[in-house]
Amino acid sequence: MVAVDIGGTETKAALVTGTAEAVVAQKHARRATPGQLEPLLDVLAELVDELRGASEHEVDAVGIVAPGIVDEVNGVGVYTANLPWSEFPFSAVLTERLGVPVAFGHDVRAAGLAECRMGAAKGLRNAVIMPIGTGIAGALLLDGQIFSGGGYAGEIGHVNVGHGVPCACGQVGCVETVASSAAIARRYTARTGRAVNGAAEVASLVKAGDEDAVAVWHEAVDALARGILVLATLLGPEAVVLGGGLALAGNLLVEPLEDRLDGLIAFQRRPELRLAALGDEAGFLGAALLAIDTLEA
Amino acid sequence: MVAVDIGGTETKAALVTGTAEAVVAQKHARRATPGQLEPLLDVLAELVDELRGASEHEVDAVGIVAPGIVDEVNGVGVYTANLPWSEFPFSAVLTERLGVPVAFGHDVRAAGLAECRMGAAKGLRNAVIMPIGTGIAGALLLDGQIFSGGGYAGEIGHVNVGHGVPCACGQVGCVETVASSAAIARRYTARTGRAVNGAAEVASLVKAGDEDAVAVWHEAVDALARGILVLATLLGPEAVVLGGGLALAGNLLVEPLEDRLDGLIAFQRRPELRLAALGDEAGFLGAALLAIDTLEA
Known part of the structure; x- marks a missing residue:
């Protein structure tokens, strides 16, 4: 099948083979994500056609994932802050x-599904897969299923943890305002006046003993x-899987x-901390798993 | 069947009839909860025998609920702070x-199950049932099932909401430290030096315009x-059902x-707020529903 991951700036696709337990991405294609809906639909069709042409087998299903509020049961893109649909x-x-x-599914939940079926959360019944990048989100594995809460679940990046820093979402104290990769870089620069190449450079400075870092x-x-x-207090996960750029x-x-x-x-079940296993590919792999699940349903 | 609700000071039982969709409690019995395990087991057997004797039909199952950490899948009482088992x-x-x-199930989750099947959350797929009494807990209805997280889920009373008051659990800022019925009464007395008869009296004082209340x-x-x-940020429930004494x-x-x-x-799905429908009986009714589910499984 073909799996597609619609990102804020780039849309990536891959030819994927496998089963509902494990999939492998083989050939890749990518385009800039258009800023309007019709051109985006054209790009999605082009990517699928390109990979169909490159496939030895017939493509029997397509899985697409996207950010924002997604209703995967009905395959509807409900809302995004920056992409051209509602x-x-x-x-x-x-x-x-x-x-x-x-x-059609949600990028974070699909990536979480892939980590659960074939990655760092394999074999668990209850876990949270937490990608940390520009923002922070969470895929909730609850009793063996990824929970979507009508598309609204898992916004762990926007829980108030009391640091008092205002967030772009309108709230204060959000986890991601100080802990996302983007926030770490931004806050280092704000503190020192020195530009850095992302959280990775701040990590290097931490290793070098830079006090601000x-x-x-x-x-x-x-x-x-x-x-x-x-998360431990409300959901009691066996493990929290850290992903995204910061997990590097x-x-x-x-x-x-x-x-x-x-x-x-305190009294909570202490979740094990694990690093994500699938890296950047988790999004596609999850999209392909959604496509397989759709075919099997 | 017979339903039993083991409480910190009193153990209540009822003869219950009905189906997996709705049950009714008919005859009641109660005993002080013994402080040791063997006497407790004797009391449970006595309560069941007493209600069996009062029943016109054969008692075909028993449902028991208790506080603390409960593994309802295996019917194990894992841990309680104040009751005699581990x-x-x-x-x-x-x-x-x-x-x-x-x-054997958990009192709060069983009561939540009853509210979902036949009470204030009937017909919903995603909701939180939140009894507010001596403490505050939550039963999480997720995709139509009560989620237990291995017995650890739903401790909404112990989420830090930033008020800075220490909690008996060892954490700081817990919801229940200022918002449980017990906390409201205690904090009014601490502020004014005046003893009150529970949160109900503080509520009366609020109506009368008492500034401290x-x-x-x-x-x-x-x-x-x-x-x-x-809860809205992490789970996106359609409704939150307020129960326990404070909901009165x-x-x-x-x-x-x-x-x-x-x-x-902010961006979260705004949950509807509802009042619990089943009052004090929710615990039994849920225990009976667990017994019915066990028979049907």
Whole structure:
């Protein structure tokens, strides 16, 4: 099948083979994400056609994932802050246009599904998969199913953890305002006046003992630990899987986060902290799993 | 069947008839809850025998609910702060002793199940049922099922909402430290030096315009609204059902809580606020529903 991941700036696609337990992406294609709906639909069709042409087998289904509020049951893109649709029935329109079943899902929840079926959360019944990049979101694995809450679930990046910094969402104290990759870079620059190439450079500065970097990192870790504590209190996950760009920091992130969480936890079940296994590909792989599930349903 | 609700001081039982959609409690019995396990098991057997004797039909199953950490899948009482068991297999032991299938579940989740099947959350797929009494807990209805998280889910009373008051659980800022019925009474007395007969009396004082009562009530409403905001952010419930003693305050609670929640909500789905429909009986009724589900499984 073909899997497509619609991003804010780029739309990536891959030819994927496999089963509902495990899939592999083989050939890739990408385009800039158009700023209007009709050109976007054209790009989606072009990507599918390009990969269809490159496939040895017939493409029997397409899985597409996107950010924002997504109703995956009905395959509707409900709302996004930056992309050109509102209440648009992607599954229905593209199934008609492409001539094969099209599943439409949420990027974070689909990536979480892939981590649950074949990645770092494999075999668990209850877990939260938490990608940390420009923002922070969460895919909730509850009793073996990814929970969507009508498209509204999992916004762990916007839980108030008390640091008092205003967030672009209109709230105050949101986890992602100090703990996303983007926030870490921005806050280091705000503190020092020095531009950095993302959170990865701040991570390098932490390793080098830069005091400002250590302070910014410490605040990020504290906010993440407090967010994870809320997850433990409400959902009792067996594990929290850290993904996205910030998880590339590995133990520089995980070790202080383990310590901070140990310091905060009271009666809650202490979730194990794990690093995501599938990296950037989780989005496609999840999109392909949605397509397989649609075919099997 | 016979339904039993093990409480901290009293254990209540009822003869219950009905179906998996709706049950009615008919005859009641109660005993003080013993402080040791063997006497407790004797009391449970006595209550069941007493109600069996009063029943016109054969008792075909027993449902028992209890507080603390409960693994309802295996019928195990995992942990409680104040009751005499730890990792005790109630279902297995009592099924053997009583000669009928015994379901063992969690009091708050069972009461939530009853509100979902036949009360204020009937017909919803996603809701939180939040009893507010000595403490505050939550039963999470997610995709039509009550979610237990291995027995750890739903501790909304222990989410930090930033008021800074220490909680008996060892954390700070917990919702229930300022918003439970017990906390409202305690905080009014601490502020004024005047003893009150529970949160109900504080509610009367609020109606009479007592400034200290208004201040304490306002703080409780703010903490509850902030707790509900976290639920909306992570789970996107269609409704939050307020139960327990504090819900008897009705609009005195709901109206300011609606206003405060409107002031806090950003991009989240705004949950409808409802009052619980089943009152004190929700615990039994849920226990009976668990017993019916066990028979049907």
